[in-house]
Amino acid sequence: AMKVLKKASLKVRDRVRTKMERDILVEVNHPFIVKLHYAFQTEGKLYLILDFLRGGDVFTRLSKEVLFTEEDVKFYLAELALALDHLHRLGIVYRDLKPENILLDEIGHIKLTDFGLSKEAVDQEKKAYSFCGTVEYMAPEVVNRRGHSQSADWWSYGKTFFKILFLDLSFQKCTKLGMPQFLSTEAQSLLRMLFKRNPANRLGSEGVDEIKRHLFFANIDWNKLYKREVHPPFKPASGKPDDTFCFDPEFTAKTPKDSPGLPASANAHQLFKGFSFVATSIAEEYKITPITSTNVLPIVQINGNAAQFGEMYELKEDIGVGSYSVCKRCIHSATSMEFAVKIIDKSKRDPSEEIEILMHYGQHPNIITLKDVYDDGRYVYLVTDLMKGGELLDRILKQKCFSEREASDVLFIITKTVDYLHCQGVVHRDLKPSNILYMDESANADSIKICDFGFAKQLRGENGLLLTPCYTANFVAPEVLMQQGYDAACDIWSLGVLFYTMLAGYTPFANGPNDTPEEILLRIGNGKFSLSGGNWDSISDGAKDLLSHMLHMDPQQRYTTEQVLKHSWITHRDQLPNDQPNRNDTSQAVKVKQTYFSTSDPQPTEDKLRFLTH
Numbered sequence: 001a002m003k004v005l006k007k008a009s010l011k012v013r014d015r016v017r018t019k020m021e022r023d024i025l026v027e028v029n030h031p032f033i034v035k036l037h038y039a040f041q042t043e044g045k046l047y048l049i050l051d052f053l054r055g056g057d058v059f060t061r062l063s064k065e066v067l068f069t070e071e072d073v074k075f076y077l078a079e080l081a082l083a084l085d086h087l088h089r090l091g092i093v094y095r096d097l098k099p100e101n102i103l104l105d106e107i108g109h110i111k112l113t114d115f116g117l118s119k120e121a122v123d124q125e126k127k128a129y130s131f132c133g134t135v136e137y138m139a140p141e142v143v144n145r146r147g148h149s150q151s152a153d154w155w156s157y158g159k160t161f162f163k164i165l166f167l168d169l170s171f172q173k174c175t176k177l178g179m180p181q182f183l184s185t186e187a188q189s190l191l192r193m194l195f196k197r198n199p200a201n202r203l204g205s206e207g208v209d210e211i212k213r214h215l216f217f218a219n220i221d222w223n224k225l226y227k228r229e230v231h232p233p234f235k236p237a238s239g240k241p242d243d244t245f246c247f248d249p250e251f252t253a254k255t256p257k258d259s260p261g262l263p264a265s266a267n268a269h270q271l272f273k274g275f276s277f278v279a280t281s282i283a284e285e286y287k288i289t290p291i292t293s294t295n296v297l298p299i300v301q302i303n304g305n306a307a308q309f310g311e312m313y314e315l316k317e318d319i320g321v322g323s324y325s326v327c328k329r330c331i332h333s334a335t336s337m338e339f340a341v342k343i344i345d346k347s348k349r350d351p352s353e354e355i356e357i358l359m360h361y362g363q364h365p366n367i368i369t370l371k372d373v374y375d376d377g378r379y380v381y382l383v384t385d386l387m388k389g390g391e392l393l394d395r396i397l398k399q400k401c402f403s404e405r406e407a408s409d410v411l412f413i414i415t416k417t418v419d420y421l422h423c424q425g426v427v428h429r430d431l432k433p434s435n436i437l438y439m440d441e442s443a444n445a446d447s448i449k450i451c452d453f454g455f456a457k458q459l460r461g462e463n464g465l466l467l468t469p470c471y472t473a474n475f476v477a478p479e480v481l482m483q484q485g486y487d488a489a490c491d492i493w494s495l496g497v498l499f500y501t502m503l504a505g506y507t508p509f510a511n512g513p514n515d516t517p518e519e520i521l522l523r524i525g526n527g528k529f530s531l532s533g534g535n536w537d538s539i540s541d542g543a544k545d546l547l548s549h550m551l552h553m554d555p556q557q558r559y560t561t562e563q564v565l566k567h568s569w570i571t572h573r574d575q576l577p578n579d580q581p582n583r584n585d586t587s588q589a590v591k592v593k594q595t596y597f598s599t600s601d602p603q604p605t606e607d608k609l610r611f612l613t614h
Contacts, residue, residue: 001051001052002047002050003048004045007041007046008044017117018046020119021116021118022036023120025039028090028092030083030086031226031227033083034050034111036048037049053104054236055106056104057099058076058164069233071233073164074217075230077160078222080112081217084097088208091120092119092120093128093148093153094115094153095117095128096132097157098136098159098163099163101114104236106235107235108231108234108236128148128149129147133156137156137159138152138156139152140197151200151202151205153204154211155195158195161190161191187216190214190216193214309341313331313333314333315341316329317329324345325454326343327342327343328341329386330383339383339384343380344380345378351382351454353456353457355382358370358382361421364417364420366417366449367417367450368385368449371383384451387437389437389441390438391433391435391436391437392410392437392438392448392498393434393436396433396501396505401503402503403576403579404539404543405574405577406502406578408543408569408570408573409445410448411502412565413445413448414436414450415495418491419561419565424458427456428450428491431491431494431495433498435452436449436450436451492558492560492561492564493558497551500551503536504534504535504536508529509529542567542569545567546567549563
């Protein structure tokens with residue numbers, strides 16, 4: 001990564017700080033602090049060449065994630081404590097600690113960066129008096145300008161802890177009398193000891209050993225941590241070495257420009273005399289491995305513009321259209337092979353989460369495989385397999401309903417795949433027949449692939465509560481509509497509705513295109529659905545039992561994927577009847593105009609509008 005500064009725009013104070021930043025970066029050498037490789041200058045500019053941390057910054061990750069667990073935070077805080085200790089031992093006070101300045105490498109370890117406000121020759125005896133830093137993270141003694149020492153960094157350390165846990169910096173959530181119940185007593189104790197207004201009483205004022213001895217870090221092996229032998233809780237998606245999709249698109253969407261910089265004065269070089277620097281033994285210290293197909297995901301390719309996509313692929317007809325994206329068939333120019341491409345409007349939706357999930361888990365046999373990724377600044381192009389077998393919804397439309405044997409085979413494959421995702425901390429959040437496709441026209445259950453991870457989210461934590469209300473009507477769990485926290489149990493609800501639809505030929509909770517969330521809530525919130533009459537008279541009790549557990553109103557009592565897979569109706573599916581249930585058209589009529597639709601989808605086809613209305 002390259003940091004570029006124009007000499008003419010630097011005030012006198014900034015010139016001093018820039019030179020000091022360079023000196024500090026030359027001096028420090030630590031596994032959790034960004035490394036300076038080169039420093040040089042031209043007539044008008046200063047350049048710092050630093051590590052490129054492909055994992056982005058913790059702040060950007062906070063904006064994508066909904067919840068961090070204490071174990072996640074503990075890992076990052078422990079590495080951060082070692083980084084701060086290294087600086088303090090060198091007599092450096094950091095003074096700008098915040099999530100934006102904590103970067104993640106490709107493995108998931110932290111790197112502290114941006115030393116523009118740091119100060120040298122400061123210890124617990126000597127003080128600095130500058131009013132600097134980010135206000136929300138400043139220690140009281142910095143704000144009051146009474147002089148501050150290295151203890152100020154430990155206040156900011158606590159505020160960073162607070163920010164990651166609560167996603168804001170207000171103190172409304174914790175008082176002198178108590179803190180939120182979900183915090184462990186050890187975490188509460190650590191926060192209280194870091195938020196001592198008197199710097200001399202603050203944890204860490206006597207050195208990092210105070211931090212290490214705290215019970216919150218009782219299970220941390222500090223030696224292994226320093227050697228980077230402890231596995232991070234999160235590994236950023238990585239493709240090519242210059243990928244930038246882990247960074248905020250507000251910045252990566254801009255075209256890099258390097259305009260000539262006018263010199264600050266005639267003696268500009270004298271002002272920054274001695275600025276140039278080359279790290280010793282760079283090649284030996286960082287044994288750079290050649291990029292090969294064994295150490296880089298070969299399927300992922302982030303390209304600069306749509307023209308490059310057009311050179312590689314020829315666009316054909318639309319396959320599907322949504323509010324945020326359009327899916328088209330395309331042909332690879334060199335091989336004439338057919339693929340599908342999902343074109344996403346970045347101004348309407350951030351595709352980075354979907355890309356990251358597909359990169360991590362797209363090699364699963366029942367998850368759509370990501371072949372290529374192109375980014376032209378406005379649109380992102382996701383090239384995937386072309387699923388020639390069509391949607392599961394189309395097969396339901398054609399057959400009206402499934403036999404128990406076929407429904408069980410399909411449910412087994414989908415649930416097994418969802419179980420894999422849940423074990424990886426991923427929830428799909430939009431499971432429905434139109435997002436489940438067959439690889440070929442044989443319609444074999446083994447060829448099923450789950451597609452469209454546009455609403456998917458990577459959970460963090462044992463409770464993994466998600467608070468983003470996105471749903472597809474008829475497949476939405478009650479707690480989602482009620483805007484309560486929801487976890488992987490919402491996927492089970494959607495699978496239950498899918499299960500019901502395959503056997504009955506209609507959804508348990510029909511709705512119209514003009515339904516409001518309140519109307520859907522009233523209908524689904526009652527949790528009433530029929531398992532008698534029509535097809536249900538010839539369906540086994542085992543199927544009904546499993547369905548009742550999957551559509552349980554209480555997410556805590558709803559089956560997990562593991563329980564679904566262990567149910568006898570799934571494990572003994574080879575004994576189930578292969579005949580379709582007797583369909584009674586005069587049974588329960590489901591009067592709907594639109595059965596499968598997303599709140600963001602366009603109007604469905606006429607066939608799908610007629611589906612299940614008789």
